[in-house]
Amino acid sequence: MRKIKIGSRASELALVQAEMIMKMLKEKFPQYDYEIIKIKTLGDKILDKTLSKIGGKGLFVKEIQTALLEESVDLAVHSMKDMPAESPEGLMLAAITEREDPRDVLVTKSGKALEELSTNASIGTSSLRRKAQLLNLRKDLVLKDIRGNVATRLNKIDTEGLDAVTLAAAGLKRLGYDDSNFYYLDIEAFTPAVGQGALGCEIRRNDQMLYDMFQEINHKETYNCVMGERVFLKLLEGGCHIPIGAYAQKVGEELWMTGMVASPDGSEVIRHKEKGNFEDFLKIGTKLAEEMVKLGAKRLLASCENERGEIL
Incomplete structure (x- = not known):
C-alpha cells in the first residue's frame, strides 16, 4: 500500500493546514496511508531579520519544493499567499481548497478599529503590503517589524508594548482564536495578498495518481x-x-x-x-x-x- 508523504512547514499553523488536507484525502481515499513530514524552511530559521531583506515569499516554500523534487515527500501543502507566482519546473499546483476568510485583521487588546487607535500608535507587521496600506490610511502610524509564528506575534502586543499587530484572518480562524479583539480591515480599502486564505497542494507533474486524487478536493x-x-x-x-x-x-x-x-x-x-x-x-x-x-x-x-x- 502506498504511503503518501505530505511536506509541511513545522509551524503550528502550517501543521494544522497540512492536517486539514490529510483529512480531506483520507475521507476520499481511505485505502492509503498518510504521513506529515515537517520541513524547516529558511524563512522559519532566520528570525532576526525582516524577510523583505533576505528574499521574500520563496523562503517559506523552497525547501519543501526541493524535497518534493527529490521525492522525499509526495505533495506539499502551502498557504497560497506564500507562493511565488510560478511553481518550479517539474512541479504543479494540483488543487486549491476552499478559501477561508481572505481579510487582514488588526488585533488589539480591546478590538479597537484602526481609526480609533491613538495618534502615533505602534503596529507590528513585516508585510510590505500591509505597511503601505496602513500608512495610506493613517500616516501617523509607527510600524514595527515583527517575526515569528502567530502566537509569538500576538504576544508582542504585551512583550513589546505594541498597540496592535496585523495578521491574516484565515490563520487566526484555523487556529481557533477568539475574535472578540479583532478588527477586520475592509477588503475594499485593504487589498489582501494574492491567494490569501487559500491552501494549495503542489505535486510533481508526473504523478498522475495524485493529480487525479486532488481533482476530488479541488475547489x-x-x-x-x-x-x-x-x-x-x-x-x-x-x-x-x-x-x-x-x-x-x-x-x-x-x-x-x-x-x-x-x-x-x-x-x-x-x-x-x-x-x-x-x-x-x-x-x-x-x-x-x-x-x-x-x-x-x-x-x-x-x-x-x-x-x-x-x-x-
Missing part, C-alpha cells in the same frame, strides 16, 4: 479566483518585489478582481477592478495587470527596485 471557485490573482502577480511583479495585492471573487456568473500596487511609504496606492466571465479568469488577471500598468504601476515598480516582496 473550482477558489482555484479560478486564485489562479487569476496569480497571473496578475506574475505579470506585474517580475523581478521587483513591491507592496502588491489582488483579490478575486465570484459574483453571479462573473469573476470580479481588484488589483493593488503601492509605494512602500503608502503615499500612493493604485487600485483597479476588472470583471468578466468566471471561466475567463486568466484573461481577467491579464487585463487587470495591463490596466494597472496604464495607471502607473510601472512607475511604482521602478521606484521599488530594491524592495522585497510580501511577507507573512
Whole structure:
C-alpha cells in the first residue's frame, strides 16, 4: 500500500493546514496511508531579520519544493499567499481548497478599529503590503517589524508594548482564536495578498495518481479566483518585489478582481477592478495587470527596485 508523504512547514499553523488536507484525502481515499513530514524552511530559521531583506515569499516554500523534487515527500501543502507566482519546473499546483476568510485583521487588546487607535500608535507587521496600506490610511502610524509564528506575534502586543499587530484572518480562524479583539480591515480599502486564505497542494507533474486524487478536493471557485490573482502577480511583479495585492471573487456568473500596487511609504496606492466571465479568469488577471500598468504601476515598480516582496 502506498504511503503518501505530505511536506509541511513545522509551524503550528502550517501543521494544522497540512492536517486539514490529510483529512480531506483520507475521507476520499481511505485505502492509503498518510504521513506529515515537517520541513524547516529558511524563512522559519532566520528570525532576526525582516524577510523583505533576505528574499521574500520563496523562503517559506523552497525547501519543501526541493524535497518534493527529490521525492522525499509526495505533495506539499502551502498557504497560497506564500507562493511565488510560478511553481518550479517539474512541479504543479494540483488543487486549491476552499478559501477561508481572505481579510487582514488588526488585533488589539480591546478590538479597537484602526481609526480609533491613538495618534502615533505602534503596529507590528513585516508585510510590505500591509505597511503601505496602513500608512495610506493613517500616516501617523509607527510600524514595527515583527517575526515569528502567530502566537509569538500576538504576544508582542504585551512583550513589546505594541498597540496592535496585523495578521491574516484565515490563520487566526484555523487556529481557533477568539475574535472578540479583532478588527477586520475592509477588503475594499485593504487589498489582501494574492491567494490569501487559500491552501494549495503542489505535486510533481508526473504523478498522475495524485493529480487525479486532488481533482476530488479541488475547489473550482477558489482555484479560478486564485489562479487569476496569480497571473496578475506574475505579470506585474517580475523581478521587483513591491507592496502588491489582488483579490478575486465570484459574483453571479462573473469573476470580479481588484488589483493593488503601492509605494512602500503608502503615499500612493493604485487600485483597479476588472470583471468578466468566471471561466475567463486568466484573461481577467491579464487585463487587470495591463490596466494597472496604464495607471502607473510601472512607475511604482521602478521606484521599488530594491524592495522585497510580501511577507507573512
